[in-house]
Amino acid sequence: MQKILKIGIGFVAGRPNVCKIINAFYLDVKRQMLELGEEFQVVFYVLYDLHYQGAKAEDFMNIDPAINAEPNMEVRYIDASEVEKIRKGVKRDYGVAESELDFVFGYGHAEGRNTLLYKAYLDGMDYLLFWDDDEYPLACLQAGEGKVTWKRQDNVVKHIQTMRSEDADVTIGYHCGYVSPIPHVNLENPEDEEIFANFIEGISNELVTWKSIKEKYQNTNGVTFADPKIAAGEGGYEVPLTYGRKFVAGSTLCINLQHFEKIPVFYSPKAARGEDTFFSFGLDKCKVMKVPIYHFHDGFLGYTGITEGRLPDELDPIYTRDDLVKKRFYGACLGWIKYKPLFLYISDWKNYQENIGRTYRELNKSVDEVSRICGKYDFRNVYKELEKYDKNVKNDYENFSKAKQIWKMLKK
Numbered sequence: 001m002q003k004i005l006k007i008g009i010g011f012v013a014g015r016p017n018v019c020k021i022i023n024a025f026y027l028d029v030k031r032q033m034l035e036l037g038e039e040f041q042v043v044f045y046v047l048y049d050l051h052y053q054g055a056k057a058e059d060f061m062n063i064d065p066a067i068n069a070e071p072n073m074e075v076r077y078i079d080a081s082e083v084e085k086i087r088k089g090v091k092r093d094y095g096v097a098e099s100e101l102d103f104v105f106g107y108g109h110a111e112g113r114n115t116l117l118y119k120a121y122l123d124g125m126d127y128l129l130f131w132d133d134d135e136y137p138l139a140c141l142q143a144g145e146g147k148v149t150w151k152r153q154d155n156v157v158k159h160i161q162t163m164r165s166e167d168a169d170v171t172i173g174y175h176c177g178y179v180s181p182i183p184h185v186n187l188e189n190p191e192d193e194e195i196f197a198n199f200i201e202g203i204s205n206e207l208v209t210w211k212s213i214k215e216k217y218q219n220t221n222g223v224t225f226a227d228p229k230i231a232a233g234e235g236g237y238e239v240p241l242t243y244g245r246k247f248v249a250g251s252t253l254c255i256n257l258q259h260f261e262k263i264p265v266f267y268s269p270k271a272a273r274g275e276d277t278f279f280s281f282g283l284d285k286c287k288v289m290k291v292p293i294y295h296f297h298d299g300f301l302g303y304t305g306i307t308e309g310r311l312p313d314e315l316d317p318i319y320t321r322d323d324l325v326k327k328r329f330y331g332a333c334l335g336w337i338k339y340k341p342l343f344l345y346i347s348d349w350k351n352y353q354e355n356i357g358r359t360y361r362e363l364n365k366s367v368d369e370v371s372r373i374c375g376k377y378d379f380r381n382v383y384k385e386l387e388k389y390d391k392n393v394k395n396d397y398e399n400f401s402k403a404k405q406i407w408k409m410l411k412k
Helices: 017-036 065-069 080-094 109-122 157-166 190-203 210-220 257-262 275-280 304-308 323-347 349-364 367-374 380-391 393-411
Strands: 005-013 040-048 073-078 127-130 138-144 147-152 170-178 253-256 288-298
Touching: 005 017, 005 109, 017 040, 017 065, 017 073, 017 157, 017 304, 040 109, 065 073, 073 080, 073 109, 080 109, 080 393, 109 127, 109 257, 109 275, 127 157, 127 257, 138 170, 157 170, 157 253, 157 288, 190 210, 190 323, 190 349, 190 367, 253 257, 275 323, 288 304, 323 349, 323 367, 323 380, 323 393, 349 380, 367 380, 380 393
Parallel strands: 005 040, 005 127, 040 073, 170 288
Antiparallel strands: 127 253, 138 147, 138 288, 170 253
């Protein structure tokens, strides 16, 4: 009897937009699986966080009933009761203290991913594809004169095929669209450019630098366009080990649950981002493949009409005059700065003081003016959070080590 291929598609969601994504693209996922030509089961996991943007549980229930009516598809919610069930089970079976469980299971960017990952493994899934609640399986391509065309992406099957052909542990795709939640800056004013250059360098991480942001402002209005060859499925390569890690992002990230014993834990300091960064540090002995497939990142949720089939023929710059844009930018900056001390400490602990000092200097030169430009959001809080997480960096490092110990025990 042929084994049923079991695919989990996981959303750690704080925004109800996740319902639009599942409703819009479940038939395309079904098409991909049918073209694969095997018996299959697809489970859409939704772990929703009611604290992230003040949404209500019912906001996440707007799922098309036709999905659960499909013979080999369903939506499974991981709500507060399910999270608590997982925590109690681990506490009972492995003797993990309640306070230590907080490093691994629960809500938040890292804890939510661990919870969903562990649940999918217990459910017997073969693979789990993480899919963020602001991404669509499409590639945006430049068409000349500021226009854009779109290409559908087989975002599930391409990962499965690569996993199998390469015997990979982890696969990661590409992103296009508004990859960074940094709004457009008026570069005609040299003073504003210098302010933002200092600020971006202060909060910068392995993904975001002022050089990369400025180039996109100047050339493509801040939009990352897809490479036509990659969007057509050409290419793909094994991700190399660079400075002790194999870089992956948190979405269009696929995990081989048949190799669960090799998969590292997600971690981030409390209320911080960086869960994919610290996950990447644990991939040194894993085979990680880059898959030629795109997700369009709608970082400011300005193009949710895509879920209703409305594909824009132009992609506009995103300006700070929109309050929702400023709020998104502010939240992202806080999330980034909270994990930067630990990132610097792990990357180069011998030169930590020198590197963190540079971060302080860049922010000190810019936070007041960025606050002025962005209105009601006080970006001086970014500096204050840096101070707080800098002082706590060794404790965060110990907690990260503890999270890895607990995860290792569970895998055994």
